[in-house]
Amino acid sequence: MFKLDLKRLGIVAGLSLSLVAAGCGSDEGSEGNNNGDGNSSDGGNSSAAVGEELDYTITGIDAGSGVVGAAKKSIDEYGLEGWEVQTSSGAAMTQALGDAIEDEEPIIVTGWTPHWKFAKYDLKYLEDPNKVFGGEEKIKSMARSGLKDEKPNLYKILDQFNWEASDMESVMLAIENGTPEEEAAKNWIKDNQDKVDEWTKGTDKVDGVEAKIAYVAWASEIASANVIKAVLNEQGFNTEIKQLDNGVMWQAVAEGEADGMVAAWLPGTHGDLYDSYKDQLEDLGANLEGAKIGLVVPSYMEVSSIEDLKGE
Ligand code: PBE
Numbered sequence: 001m002f003k004l005d006l007k008r009l010g011i012v013a014g015l016s017l018s019l020v021a022a023g024c025g026s027d028e029g030s031e032g033n034n035n036g037d038g039n040s041s042d043g044g045n046s047s048a049a050v051g052e053e054l055d056y057t058i059t060g061i062d063a064g065s066g067v068v069g070a071a072k073k074s075i076d077e078y079g080l081e082g083w084e085v086q087t088s089s090g091a092a093m094t095q096a097l098g099d100a101i102e103d104e105e106p107i108i109v110t111g112w113t114p115h116w117k118f119a120k121y122d123l124k125y126l127e128d129p130n131k132v133f134g135g136e137e138k139i140k141s142m143a144r145s146g147l148k149d150e151k152p153n154l155y156k157i158l159d160q161f162n163w164e165a166s167d168m169e170s171v172m173l174a175i176e177n178g179t180p181e182e183e184a185a186k187n188w189i190k191d192n193q194d195k196v197d198e199w200t201k202g203t204d205k206v207d208g209v210e211a212k213i214a215y216v217a218w219a220s221e222i223a224s225a226n227v228i229k230a231v232l233n234e235q236g237f238n239t240e241i242k243q244l245d246n247g248v249m250w251q252a253v254a255e256g257e258a259d260g261m262v263a264a265w266l267p268g269t270h271g272d273l274y275d276s277y278k279d280q281l282e283d284l285g286a287n288l289e290g291a292k293i294g295l296v297v298p299s300y301m302e303v304s305s306i307e308d309l310k311g312e
Helices: 002-024 047-053 066-077 090-102 152-160 165-176 181-191 193-200 219-234 246-254 271-280 306-310
Strands: 057-059 084-086 109-113 123-125 137-144 210-215 238-243 260-266 281-298
Touching (some): 057 090, 152 219, 152 281, 165 281, 246 281
Parallel strands (some): 210 238
């Protein structure tokens, strides 16, 4: 195919240039990636070349996640012919990211904030001029209908739950560094009792009332689910946090199988799910502001925009 040949030529040109550049002893400041011609001095991190090196693959997470949906949409919207999103899991994605960084190899992952990866690695979001990944997101809490009357104290705590991105990140980072999930949640609560007191303000303790909170196995939601569980249990609830696929989490709250969830990324990430279920659940508002999703790469990569992936 003509297109592929052009890409090959780009690689060859990139490689020969990289030999020249190696003689200069520096690849800093090369701006050779802005026209997608692959002629960058590192021979691997520039637009067309990066596609070849990555086998035109974006390292995704679970197929049901909003960020994978947006990544697939970005392939269409930016005309990234031949690119694919490989789905796996959040854990597999961060493993692949860590491995690539160890070898200073290129990688593109579906990423999000808050996430511990930004504390651990030097990363950047690829610019998204077409706003396929949306803008600033909020994480909202949702309750099943009827919860307010049936379990008013649970309803009120979910409604008052509110923290900062840095709070969530610190719990995520502790878990990533090996602290068991429940312990990381309890440690954060111990250090932030003033915040937690705001969430439980005006509620009464209960005696073993069951609370069922749905969540998804994303690092951010593992953190929030464990924190809310620990807070509820301190108030006397018998809390079960139930790990589900994204669509099933929404469905579980909508159909009343779960009492609620604190993992609704809106308006963009879970916008479709919200539209499907909004009449069957109660939106309790944001529990965290300043969230974001996008394509994330190590800072040493030269590509800066999703448009750069287009090649020729
Ligand atoms: N995430 C984390 C989720 C929402 C929370 C960005 C991976 C998603 O893409 O659906």
